[in-house]
Structure formats: C-alpha cells, structure tokens
Amino acid sequence: MPALQLFGRKWLAATDDLVYPGLFEIFIRVVWLVLIGIACLRYYDETWKCKTGGELVRVFLVGEIVILGVVTILMFIIVNHSARGSIGDTYARRFVQPLLTVKILLVLPEIAWNILGTLWILSDYVQCNDEYYTSTVIKSLVFFDWVLIGLAILGLALVFDPLGSLSHSDKALEDSVEHGKVSRIWLRRFKYFWWMRRDESATETFQHVAGLLSALFRGTDLVPSDVVAGCVLLRVRQKRENLELRRLNILERPKYSVGKYLKKILFSILLLLLLLF
Missing domain, CATH: 1.20.140 (Butyryl-CoA Dehydrogenase, subunit A; domain 3)
Structure with a gap:
C-alpha cells in the first residue's frame, strides 16, 4: 500500500x-x-x-x-x-x-x-x-x-x-549509511513509545528488530499497517489449515488452558489498539 x-x-x-x-x-x-x-x-x-x-x-x-x-x-x-x-x-x-x-x-x-x-x-x-x-x-x-x-x-x-522526503530517491536508501539512520530511527521509536528497558539484552534485541524493519521497508512503498495486516491474514490462513488438519485427524487437538486463553485475549486487544491508533 x-x-x-x-x-x-x-x-x-x-x-x-x-x-x-x-x-x-x-x-x-x-x-x-x-x-x-x-x-x-x-x-x-x-x-x-x-x-x-x-x-x-x-x-x-x-x-x-x-x-x-x-x-x-x-x-x-x-x-x-x-x-x-x-x-x-x-x-x-x-x-x-x-x-x-x-x-x-x-x-x-x-x-x-x-x-x-x-x-x-x-x-x-x-x-x-x-x-x-x-x-x-x-x-x-x-x-x-x-x-x-x-x-x-x-x-x-x-x-x-x-x-x-520526496526528494530522496529509492536508490539512496540502499546505501548502508541510510540503512543505519533508519535503524536508529526505529530504535528511538521503541525507546520512546514502548518504554524499552535499559538493559543490554533488551537493547540488543530491539537493535536486531530495528535492523529487520529497516531492511523490510527499504526500497519499498509499504507502511507498518501493511505488515500487521499481512501477519493477521497469515495467522487466519494458518488457523484455517490447522482446523482442516484436525478435522481430518492429521493434527492433534490442542489442550487449552486459562492462561493461553488470556494471552490470546490480551494479544487481540493489543492488535486492535495498534490498528486503531
């Protein structure tokens, strides 16, 4: 998009x-x-x-x-x-x-x-x-x-x-310097808007995620909502395939616990907030 x-x-x-x-x-x-x-x-x-x-x-x-x-x-x-x-x-x-x-x-x-x-x-x-x-x-x-x-x-x-800026060409984004700038911008967003913990492990993890997002959006005209929508559609397709496999008794039916249901509900609420705001 x-x-x-x-x-x-x-x-x-x-x-x-x-x-x-x-x-x-x-x-x-x-x-x-x-x-x-x-x-x-x-x-x-x-x-x-x-x-x-x-x-x-x-x-x-x-x-x-x-x-x-x-x-x-x-x-x-x-x-x-x-x-x-x-x-x-x-x-x-x-x-x-x-x-x-x-x-x-x-x-x-x-x-x-x-x-x-x-x-x-x-x-x-x-x-x-x-x-x-x-x-x-x-x-x-x-x-x-x-x-x-x-x-x-x-x-x-x-x-x-x-x-x-519209004056920047897509080829400029392929430069490693620009990639580093974009990665630092994503890392700054994580720090300011997701209150990232100030420890070495969290910083390293978010640096990897920032580099991944920078590479994902580099040279493309995608926006974050496209990625979220793609993940949702992928999950829906996976659930449909799992239901079909369980119907054919190829895949074992999972035993859900209250904790798993709560995690699913919290994840759905978080996803809804991301889509709304």
Whole structure:
C-alpha cells in the first residue's frame, strides 16, 4: 500500500488506515457536540449578565460548536473516502490526502479555542454566574480536548518519517549509511513509545528488530499497517489449515488452558489498539 504524501514527504501511514481511527473520533466529536450544544442553549443568555468576560464565553461556545461541526463533517468525508476501493486502488482514495491536510491544519484553531476555554476555567477574567451542568461540561470538554490534541500530535510523531522526503530517491536508501539512520530511527521509536528497558539484552534485541524493519521497508512503498495486516491474514490462513488438519485427524487437538486463553485475549486487544491508533 503506497504511503501517504503530505507536506512534501512520505508518512508511515496509508490512505486506507483512517477508517477505524476516524470512526472513533467521530463518535467522540458527536458526543461533545451534543453536550456543548445543550450547554449553549442553557447558558448563552446568561453570558449577557456576566460582569466581565461575557464576550469570551460567547465566542468560545459558538466557536467550539462551529469547530466541532466542521471537524465532524470532515471526518465523515475522510472515513468515507478512506474506505473506498481495494488495498492497492489508491485512485479511489485520491481525495484522502488533501482532506487530511485540511484536518491537520484545523488543529491550530482547535488549540486556540481550547486556550480560550482554559482561560474561562482557570482565570479570573471571566466573572459569570456558575451553572453546574455548563461548568462540568466545559471543564470536561477542555480536558479531553487537550487529551485528543495530545493524541493527535503523538499519532503524527508515530507516523512521521524523518527520512521520508520526496526528494530522496529509492536508490539512496540502499546505501548502508541510510540503512543505519533508519535503524536508529526505529530504535528511538521503541525507546520512546514502548518504554524499552535499559538493559543490554533488551537493547540488543530491539537493535536486531530495528535492523529487520529497516531492511523490510527499504526500497519499498509499504507502511507498518501493511505488515500487521499481512501477519493477521497469515495467522487466519494458518488457523484455517490447522482446523482442516484436525478435522481430518492429521493434527492433534490442542489442550487449552486459562492462561493461553488470556494471552490470546490480551494479544487481540493489543492488535486492535495498534490498528486503531
């Protein structure tokens, strides 16, 4: 699956990787939109009675509804286009990249409006009559909005490829120096995002894995989700073949224990999280 091309570089994501993360974000945004809409209906008229800061509250409420509505509609369109076509049919998803560029740029006004909400909550500039529902909704919204912005930045950091400039040719990646750079980047990702243990054995293991991933993605247009999808499909095929062999009494039926079932459940949850984020 060809990698996304945004802002003049390739990223470690593909145009069909946005369906499930997009659906998750749509659900969150719709819930927030309903809550902030109710708060606006209940509290907007009270803002005219504020001693100070009434304008800030009105700008925040109206602006937050507009931003949430625009982002929700945009995510619906992105999910719709990301789900189109087969794995290799990038033409069917040709609008995903410009739409995603707009979505990333909308993070800036989201941050600005969240700063306004933070000023409303934490500063003394806003002096209005408190209403329990509105106060709780705004505090929760501002907190979770910062969390979502942090997750978005983390997601960009995860799929950011420092060597993904479109000006680099594939032949350059075959050089041993470039291979070493890519290996060090993968090792840094393991350290920062998987909290790798600081011991000699773990470092050596992850160095081997980083070298393997560097060789795997070198000279190809694959992304990590392609490898995960390939592993899942390989496992499904293996299970089907094992079931057929057991049906023919060629392969002995395994004796499962509670521990093995728990391991399978934990592995499935981890795999689902990797696919979602």
